[in-house]
Amino acid sequence: MDANNLDLARIGRRAFLQGGVLVLGAATTTATARVDEKPGVRFGLITDLHYADKPPAGTRHYRETPAKLAEAAERFKRDKAEFLVELGDLIDAADSVEVELAYLDRIDRELAAIAERRRYVLGNHCVDTLTKAEFLGKVGQERSFDSFDAGGWHFVLLDACFRGDGEPYGRKNFEWTDANIPAHEIRWLRDDLAATSKPTIVFAHQRLDVEGPHTVKNAAEVRAVLESSGRVRAVFQGHSHKNDYREIAGVHYVTLVAMVEGSGAESSGYALVDADDAGSIRVRGFRKQQAYAWAP
Ligand SMILES: [Zn+2]
Incomplete structure (x- = not known):
């Protein structure tokens, strides 16, 4: 506080x-x-928006997401975030592919107005009814796992929406607890981290830091790659819908609150991150989102 x-x-x-x-x-x-x-780079983080034009279910208030997002947008613009990362579960289920694409279209237009430069991590709800190609095609992103540089830092997006047998999620072909990062993505990750000399921040939807149903099944294998690179400073994740933090082998793992949870602006959550040239990271948390600061 x-x-x-x-x-x-x-x-x-x-x-x-x-x-x-x-x-x-x-x-x-x-x-x-x-x-x-002088921060090296400043970016905005949002997760688990679950936007859908349908009545609330339990603690999830789907129709309130646009208003909560508008508040976050104002903050990101005012504080000049260089880019925006959405950590997955941008939309929630509809009865048909067409209606779900319409939900995605609506919420993505609002994201597009926030930041020209933005990246999407796939969440299980993004590719429940839709295929990865349909989701990515709509938001204009080529790859589901990727990396980029900004302000002296390297950033990695991971995609854990694969079944244990390597099959990508899509069209209700999976159990949400069966999240995996397949061998070909692990190989790509190892090569990508070996090719950078910059301090690195990783984005994921499913968790890499704990045991349990919300965790990537081969999380230990992924963590070993992150740790052995010597580059990765922090991992930002969603999926659990609540604040959580762990440090494992010198890497900070932060789980962010879900924007969809709870009614009213005060129930929202979003973050602005400053990663400076000296290697320190500061997470400013808004509404229900926890704040953090780590020295280099
Ligand atoms: Zn979610």
Whole structure:
């Protein structure tokens, strides 16, 4: 809670300065130093939006997602996030492929208005009724697992929507607890990490840090690749719909809250991450999202 308050205070100062008014006389020297910080890269994170035009089910308020997203969008724009990563389960189920594609179309138009540069991690709900090709085709992303560089950092998107036998999810052909990263993706990951000299952040939907139904079945194998690369600093994941954090072998694993959970703006959750040139990472959490800060 303290960290959140501090963050809000900082945001306030920054916005003030962006207005071109140089009034920091009353501010403390630490405040001035913070304003001078030059983050290497800043990006927005959202997860588990589960958008669908259908009534709430349990704690999931599908129709409220656009309003919650609009609030996050305002923050991301105001604080100039360079890119946006959506950590999976962007949509929820419909009775037909056509209706589900319409849900995706609606929510993706809003994402497109937030950030020109954005990446989508596949969640089990994204490719439940739809195929991977249908989902990716609609959002204009070529690959389900991929990597890119920004601001001195390397970023990796993983796709754990594969059955144990290697078959990709799609058209209701899987059990959601059977999440796996297949051998060919592991090989790609090892090569990709070997080819970068930059500190690296990984994005995944299903979890890589705990045992249980929400975890990638071969998570230990994936973690071994991340650890042996010596590059990976943090992994951001969704799927569990709740805040969680673990450090394993020097890698920070953060699970973010789901945007779909709960009614009202106060139930939402989203994050802005600053990864600076010195190698430190700061996660600003909004609404129900926890904040974190890690030194290099
Ligand atoms: Zn979800």
